[in-house]
Amino acid sequence: MIFSFTASADFDFMTYFARHIQATVQNDLLVIPDYLGQGSIRKLAFGTDFKITIHRYILKEDLVIHRNTSGQGNDLITVFFYNNEQALEIAYNENTQILFSQRDESAIQVTSNDLSSTIRFPAHQQIHYVVVAITPPRLNELLAVSEPNSVLQTITGSGNSFLFFERMTTETKLLLKNMAAVDMEDHLSNFYLQIKAQELLYQVFHTLSLRENTAHQTVSSIDAERLLHIRTEIINDLSVPPVIRNLAQVAAMSETKLKQLFKQTFGTTIYNYYQQARMEEAAFLLKQGKHSVGEVGYELGFSNLSHFSRLFEKHYGLNPKRYSYS
Structure with missing residues (x-):
């Protein structure tokens, strides 16, 4: 309908x-x-x-x-x-x-x-x-x-x-x-x-x-469509960090325009958005109780589990193992 x-x-x-x-x-x-x-x-x-x-x-x-x-x-x-x-x-x-x-x-x-x-x-x-x-x-x-x-x-x-x-x-x-x-x-x-x-x-x-005071860039319907597409590109594979140059080509925008419009629309940089989504996915997987801390870290592209634990604790106030039992 x-x-x-x-x-x-x-x-x-x-x-x-x-x-x-x-x-x-x-x-x-x-x-x-x-x-x-x-x-x-x-x-x-x-x-x-x-x-x-x-x-x-x-x-x-x-x-x-x-x-x-x-x-x-x-x-x-x-x-x-x-x-x-x-x-x-x-x-x-x-x-x-x-x-x-x-x-x-x-x-x-x-x-x-x-x-x-x-x-x-x-x-x-x-x-x-x-x-x-x-x-x-x-x-x-x-x-x-x-x-x-x-x-x-x-x-x-x-x-x-x-x-x-x-x-x-x-x-x-x-x-x-x-x-x-x-x-x-x-x-x-x-x-x-x-x-x-x-x-x-x-x-x-x-x-x-609380967002940063910056000059507003006008957003068209085409811009909005492309920004949603870029967001999807970022979260489709959270084991791989986003590459601005490649995303700009997908969006048919300059790197500068993409970075400005993305931050304006979502309130944070492309990389910070990626890291936040990464931590949210980690929290979701840990709460399911079907994966070990190591499995979750490796699935999300962390080769250094100590780095994964520090980053996770920074976001949630608990290390991954304690979080999975909380």
Whole structure:
């Protein structure tokens, strides 16, 4: 099933999606029809300039959501929280779909609504994601930062094209879980969810506010597509360090542009991103309990296990052996 829409500030996703699947919305709740799957979409509006939709469902067929650019510049900021361990596929230029959100990686996306995107949600898998849509003036009012860094200036400014990714923290996962479980019959539920939505935004924008102050480079849909492809190239084989020259050729960018846009989008350098992904994979393998420390280290390209242990302890505060038993 394919659902396309244009991301204008006054667009109501749930209303148009309900028409698309021939369902009805009652009290801002859309129950997925039996023929399509099971679950629901809930909308919460805290004014015309601050809305949130909570998606929780399992579908009988793949769902492809295609967002078309509004052509109106940055009149709406979208914050997308994907809280699933299963990877989904995302594209920004109608090309090959790129895997997105492998475990905890880059599961939060902050984007202006002038970038087109296509996301494929797989059938027969529990899907849980939350989308916050907020206008730049309302976000600026909520943040109330007297001296915002360049990232916040870009996001809350007018006419800027941007794409930022952040990792899903344990605190954010817990927030999303609590929001999904709230009893909507409680007469103060809307008040509670507004507080939690602001807390979600706080966590994301607090992290973004700590990023380096650098001049913003405009990001196009083609740039976004290429950056996701480079991210995939980096994490496909974590036993081999990335080579900037080769990645730049794959991205059809200069090395300078690739390094600048990657750091701007993901908040860290290509090599640091690789090392972080490497340590997360090591932690995942160790927790499974099926591999020894040596096997994990060698699988991730470490010929010196002492170096692996020191690097792992720097990231997690425990050496690999103690971590595997914790």
